[in-house]
Amino acid sequence: MNEHTPILDAVCHLILLVGAALVCLPIYFVFVTGSLSQAEIMRVPMSWLPGSQFFANMRTVLSNADFGRLLLNSFIIATGITVGKLAVSVIAAFAVTYFRFPFRMTAFWLIFMSLMLPIEVRIVPTYESAANVALPLNILGSWLGIQALIDLDWNLVNTYSGLILPLIASATATFLFRQFFLTVPDELCEAARIDGASPWQFFRLILLPLSRSNVVALAIILFLMGWNQYLWPLLLTTDPAMANAVIGLKKLMPRPDSLPTWHLLMNAAFLTMLPPTIVILLLQRWFVKGLVDSGK
Amino acid sequence: MPARNSTAALPGTAGGGALRLRWPLRRLFLRSADDAQSESGLKRAHFREWRLPIWLLAPQLFILLLFFFIPSVRALIQAFQLTDPFGATTQWVGFENFERLFRSGVYWSSAQVTLIFTIAQNVLTLSIALLLAFASNHILRGRSAYRTVLLLPYAIAPAIAGIMLAFLFNPRVGPIAHTLQGLGLDWDPNRNSWHALALIVMAASWKHICYNYIFLVAALLSVPQSILESAYLDGAGPIQRFLRISLPMVTPTLFFLIVINFVYGLFETFAIVDATTRGGPAGATSILVYKVYLDGFVTLDLGSSAAQSVVLMVLALLLTIAQFRYVERRVNYSV
Numbered sequence A: 001m002n003e004h005t006p007i008l009d010a011v012c013h014l015i016l017l018v019g020a021a022l023v024c025l026p027i028y029f030v031f032v033t034g035s036l037s038q039a040e041i042m043r044v045p046m047s048w049l050p051g052s053q054f055f056a057n058m059r060t061v062l063s064n065a066d067f068g069r070l071l072l073n074s075f076i077i078a079t080g081i082t083v084g085k086l087a088v089s090v091i092a093a094f095a096v097t098y099f100r101f102p103f104r105m106t107a108f109w110l111i112f113m114s115l116m117l118p119i120e121v122r123i124v125p126t127y128e129s130a131a132n133v134a135l136p137l138n139i140l141g142s143w144l145g146i147q148a149l150i151d152l153d154w155n156l157v158n159t160y161s162g163l164i165l166p167l168i169a170s171a172t173a174t175f176l177f178r179q180f181f182l183t184v185p186d187e188l189c190e191a192a193r194i195d196g197a198s199p200w201q202f203f204r205l206i207l208l209p210l211s212r213s214n215v216v217a218l219a220i221i222l223f224l225m226g227w228n229q230y231l232w233p234l235l236l237t238t239d240p241a242m243a244n245a246v247i248g249l250k251k252l253m254p255r256p257d258s259l260p261t262w263h264l265l266m267n268a269a270f271l272t273m274l275p276p277t278i279v280i281l282l283l284q285r286w287f288v289k290g291l292v293d294s295g296k
Numbered sequence B: 001m002p003a004r005n006s007t008a009a010l011p012g013t014a015g016g017g018a019l020r021l022r023w024p025l026r027r028l029f030l031r032s033a034d035d036a037q038s039e040s041g042l043k044r045a046h047f048r049e050w051r052l053p054i055w056l057l058a059p060q061l062f063i064l065l066l067f068f069f070i071p072s073v074r075a076l077i078q079a080f081q082l083t084d085p086f087g088a089t090t091q092w093v094g095f096e097n098f099e100r101l102f103r104s105g106v107y108w109s110s111a112q113v114t115l116i117f118t119i120a121q122n123v124l125t126l127s128i129a130l131l132l133a134f135a136s137n138h139i140l141r142g143r144s145a146y147r148t149v150l151l152l153p154y155a156i157a158p159a160i161a162g163i164m165l166a167f168l169f170n171p172r173v174g175p176i177a178h179t180l181q182g183l184g185l186d187w188d189p190n191r192n193s194w195h196a197l198a199l200i201v202m203a204a205s206w207k208h209i210c211y212n213y214i215f216l217v218a219a220l221l222s223v224p225q226s227i228l229e230s231a232y233l234d235g236a237g238p239i240q241r242f243l244r245i246s247l248p249m250v251t252p253t254l255f256f257l258i259v260i261n262f263v264y265g266l267f268e269t270f271a272i273v274d275a276t277t278r279g280g281p282a283g284a285t286s287i288l289v290y291k292v293y294l295d296g297f298v299t300l301d302l303g304s305s306a307a308q309s310v311v312l313m314v315l316a317l318l319l320t321i322a323q324f325r326y327v328e329r330r331v332n333y334s335v
Helices: A006-034 A038-042 A054-064 A067-098 A104-113 A119-131 A135-144 A160-168 A172-183 A186-194 A199-210 A212-227 A231-236 A245-252 A262-282 A284-294 B016-029 B033-037 B051-078 B096-103 B105-138 B143-150 B158-168 B175-182 B193-221 B225-233 B238-249 B251-268 B270-275 B288-298 B302-334
Strands: B081-083 B090-092
Touching (some): A006 B105, A006 B143, A038 A262, A067 A212, A067 A262, A067 B051, A104 A172, A104 B051, A119 A160, A119 A231, A119 B288, A119 B302, A160 B051, A186 A199, A199 A212, A212 A262, A212 A284, A231 A245, A245 A262, A245 B158, A245 B270, A262 B158, A284 B143, A284 B193, B081 B096, B096 B105, B096 B302, B105 B288, B193 B251, B225 B238, B251 B270, B251 B288, B251 B302
Antiparallel strands (some): B081 B090
16 A cells, blocks of 8 residues: 555644653653752742752652652562562463363362452452461361460561562463463474473473563563552551552642642652653563553 | 373363353353363373372462452452451341442442443543554554653553642642633632542543553554455545444454453552542542442441442453453454
């Protein structure tokens, strides 16, 4: 097709430019506001150009609001979720696609069911489970009438494992790996077996290297998801030092009756969105493929 | 050599109950090509061993048991119980929590807010994403540069999207709010409920347009070039080709995105509401998932919160079923 449509071309570029501007404008204002002083943000109309206070505000945010610690928490949580979920799901997917064993389909359906209910619809009991992981044992104990013997308490509130483990409990990654393994040629496994490879050797030396691009794509998506968590850290952290950066922002929101420190909030918001933005800019090609493949 | 099994369609020796359950469920979710051909998702070349797979599955199943199955079952149980705020006494009350819930005017107004919010968010997100996808499909130069910028919101937390727009539209300091006031609009999302609703709709869409955009661009690229070329030879212009050929061919993706947008609007926008309006003013932005949280953790009406959880569970279940049906169709179309 060799069409010449100058007007439509121009309109399309215009649409995309407006779209890009709508994306960039809020981000730009976060940066501008984060670089102004208290006096400058109170001025009407506010400046549309960056001020000189960016690093001064950053120091205030890092020291007063303890944002260094919160960013570190975000990093630990996001990495924990990424590594944990990838590790747990890649071996589970290997088990359900490459082995014939009793209850294989039962296991698959148990995993599959977890796709259906997001954590948002079961927050109270999930919180109770994390507040005392031994709760099911205690309930069992009270049914059996031996409550006095079993009264365990294993509290995950304000711990990294409490922030990470419940978010690993979903099957999105397992499902994606399963779909990928089903497309791997059968001949590879047959050849490996003729050469005398054990299942674990086949997994480690052949299947895992083949899945590398899927692992990377999924790792990016999971890292972004982990970094941007909100509801679960909100519920599970009563100690401000254990919250993640996004929750820290909520605490910096200006209250109606106090001095509106928008410049500090915006500076902190800029610091919080910088790492995931860098990830997405550097690894974009991998990420787009992974997103469309996973369908979620 | 690996055993080739053509007769045994049902692997394992799962009990009769599991067998009966499996087939209707299977038909609901999975009818894609790979599931029909390979034996229920088992590789033709597979290992016959049971110790190793059990150990491989153990971590996932253990975490799911602790943080998915037990909480889900308890959510169901709690919906039929009444617990006082201090958790001292619990009694069975049957459907009383649900009756109380469905008689509550606050709940219905929250449901109404949710409906308006999710539909407005869906329409706004999808139509802007479609426009952008059409434009970037049409142009030849600069595609990847535009895409890089348009994808940025995917990296940004919903809560931050909310905070950014809350600032821009803040009646005292926000530059956009000042512009609106300059145009004579008495803009104040802290007092006007429609303004507050508009604010969270805009924040939710801002964050989610990129997701719709990626899928639409991928779908438009998969429309067969031969069909587009024959339409071109028949004299159809770019817009006509888009409306008459590309758009009908990507309808599975559109339906899929509508479902995903509803899931997003119902559940994942909690952060936007909590970080900006906190359900206010006067419950005008208190969407269902926010109300579950309020009743469960703030006002401590646990029975009602559990009943609301169950209502949301049913919604989530229906949407997941719809999602998998469209995933499957999407796959079939793109082949």
